[in-house]
Amino acid sequence: xxxxxxxxxxxxxxxxxxxxxxxxxxxxxxxxxxxxxxxxxxxxxxxxxxxxxxxxxxxxxxxxxxxxxxxxxxxxxxxxxxxxxxxxxxxxxxxxxxxxxxxxxxxxxxxxxxxxxxxxxxxxxxxxxxxxxxxxxxxxxxxxxxxxxxxxxxxxxxxxxxxxxxxxxxxxxxxxxxxxxxxxxxxxxxxxxxxxxxxxxxxxxxxxxxxxxx
Amino acid sequence: xxxxxxxxxxxxxxxxxxxxxxxxxxxxxxxxxxxxxxxxxxxxxxxxxxxxxxxxxxxxxxxxxxxxxxxxxxxxxxxxxxxxxxxxxxxxxxxxxxxxxxxxxxxxxxxxxxxxxxxxxxxxxxxxxxxxxxxxxxxxxxxxxxxxxxxxxxxxxxxxxxxxxxxxxxxxxxxxxxxxxxxxxxxxxxxxxxxxxxxxxxxxxxxxxxxxxx
DNA sequence: GACGATATCAGGGTTTTCCCTTAGGTTTGT
DNA sequence: ACAAACCTAAGGGAAAACCCTGATATCGTC
Numbered sequence: 167x168x169x170x171x172x173x174x175x176x177x178x179x180x181x182x183x184x185x186x187x188x189x190x191x192x193x194x195x196x197x198x199x200x201x202x203x204x205x206x207x208x209x210x211x212x213x214x215x216x217x218x219x220x221x222x223x224x225x226x227x228x229x230x231x232x233x234x235x236x237x238x239x240x241x242x243x244x245x246x247x248x249x250x251x252x253x254x255x256x257x258x259x260x261x262x263x264x265x266x267x268x269x270x271x272x273x274x275x276x277x278x279x280x281x282x283x284x285x286x287x288x289x290x291x292x293x294x295x296x297x298x299x300x301x302x303x304x305x306x307x308x309x310x311x312x313x314x315x316x317x318x319x320x321x322x323x324x325x326x327x328x329x330x331x332x333x334x335x336x337x338x339x340x341x342x343x344x345x346x347x348x349x350x351x352x353x354x355x356x357x358x359x360x361x362x363x364x365x366x367x368x369x370x371x372x373x374x375x376x377x378x379x380x
Numbered sequence: 381x382x383x384x385x386x387x388x389x390x391x392x393x394x395x396x397x398x399x400x401x402x403x404x405x406x407x408x409x410x411x412x413x414x415x416x417x418x419x420x421x422x423x424x425x426x427x428x429x430x431x432x433x434x435x436x437x438x439x440x441x442x443x444x445x446x447x448x449x450x451x452x453x454x455x456x457x458x459x460x461x462x463x464x465x466x467x468x469x470x471x472x473x474x475x476x477x478x479x480x481x482x483x484x485x486x487x488x489x490x491x492x493x494x495x496x497x498x499x500x501x502x503x504x505x506x507x508x509x510x511x512x513x514x515x516x517x518x519x520x521x522x523x524x525x526x527x528x529x530x531x532x533x534x535x536x537x538x539x540x541x542x543x544x545x546x547x548x549x550x551x552x553x554x555x556x557x558x559x560x561x562x563x564x565x566x567x568x569x570x571x572x573x574x575x576x577x578x579x580x581x582x583x584x585x586x587x588x589x590x591x592x593x594x
Numbered sequence: 595g596a597c598g599a600t601a602t603c604a605g606g607g608t609t610t611t612c613c614c615t616t617a618g619g620t621t622t623g624t
Numbered sequence: 625a626c627a628a629a630c631c632t633a634a635g636g637g638a639a640a641a642c643c644c645t646g647a648t649a650t651c652g653t654c
Contacts, residue, residue: 179489249394273392334586339580349604366553368553535630537631
């Protein structure tokens with residue numbers, strides 16, 4: 167019986183070492199490589215061609231979503247499971263769009279992670295039980311905010327940008343993070359604020375808290 | 381030979397399980413309890429009286445620093461090592477002031493963590509090698525090694541201003557709110573950020589969350 | 595194929611923030 | 625009383641954000 171070959175992409179060494187031991191306990195899995203940043207992640211993926219990449223979303227050099235896109239391009243047979251501490255649905259949408267086959271929270275139980283690996287290895291898609299809900303009622307939730315009779319829903323990009331704005335990032339930092347120009351960030355920010363009738367950064371922060379983006 | 385009794389306070393279950401296995405590998409250490417939030421952390425600390433608490437700084441209900449204060453009050457013999465993914469020295473100052481005896485980054489090597497546990501168990505203070513530098517540049521750091529609380533505290537006004545900044549208010553809005561000039565707001569903001577070694581608005585937001593200002 | 599929604603970006607002008615320095619009046623501690 | 629910390633505020637230049645308009649390419653849909 168062949169073992170599932172797993173690549174760990176995670177910049178927190180302590181967590182990575184822990185994961186390595188957790189996986190080593192599984193009879194049909196083995197860790198074949200490690201990476202502590204997004205660039206190394208896709209390089210390793212290309213070289214090792216693992217069955218699964220366990221990918222932390224927040225990593226230096228190249229974030230998890232970008233690294234996932236790269237990996238899906240270079241070797242489509244390699245499946246990616248995103249690992250994150252954030253419940254924010256913006257991340258979920260992003261990584262799924264990037265081509266990830268799984269989404270597991272760091273708060274999840276080990277069994278969930280193991281389940282996710284098995285499911286994805288068989289060709290399925292695994293979404294963390296806690297995150298599944300936010301996917302279902304995601305686009306129209308802001309209706310409830312202030313009891314407004316709903317406006318146009320935000321696009322995924324707008325959610326991403328607005329969420330980063332709420333977390334205090336400057337337009338420049340957001341542009342770098344998302345690899346787009348500052349002008350585009352301005353556009354998304356202005357459009358999304360207009361859609362939601364938010365008039366200041368403080369209202370954006372408030373709204374983001376309401377949405378659980380923080 | 382008696383084993384060091386360790387309490388794990390960490391809300392990310394996956395990391396916690398990993399840590400448990402890492403510690404189980406050490407011949408002279410054992411995990412005697414776990415907590416996934418700040419409140420449970422001090423309750424468990426009181427009940428179990430472990431030698432060491434490995435405490436994540438960002439946790440639900442009560443953050444790591446607050447839980448540390450509580451633990452130091454209730455059972456002074458229990459030592460706390462803070463565990464964090466943040467390099468910002470604001471956290472370092474904060475947790476040391478709260479009474480922690482160690483500070484280890486999640487990016488650190490396992491050996492560092494093990495070293496930290498040994499050092500602290502012997503009554504010493506351990507600061508992560510990567511974080512130590514940020515202390516060197518601060519004028520008051522020699523006190524840390526004497527176990528004294530360190531870092532210039534923020535004045536009331538600075539806290540007010542920084543908290544409003546973190547909540548997305550512009551300088552102008554803050555000036556109006558507090559009935560002072562924009563220039564004064566700039567001064568308070570700059571001074572407080574300098575005291576805490578915060579380099580961007582995003583770090584201010586992060587710090588504010590950590591302090592529970594949001 | 596036309597349409598709407600999305601995502602990208604530019605130009606250009608106004609406002610605000612950022613960064614540096616300086617400084618006077620008040621409060622507090624020894 | 626004197627020092628230290630605090631709160632207040634200003635000038636001035638560089639950088640960034642804000643606000644408008646307009647443009648192009650890509651989707652999926654009807």
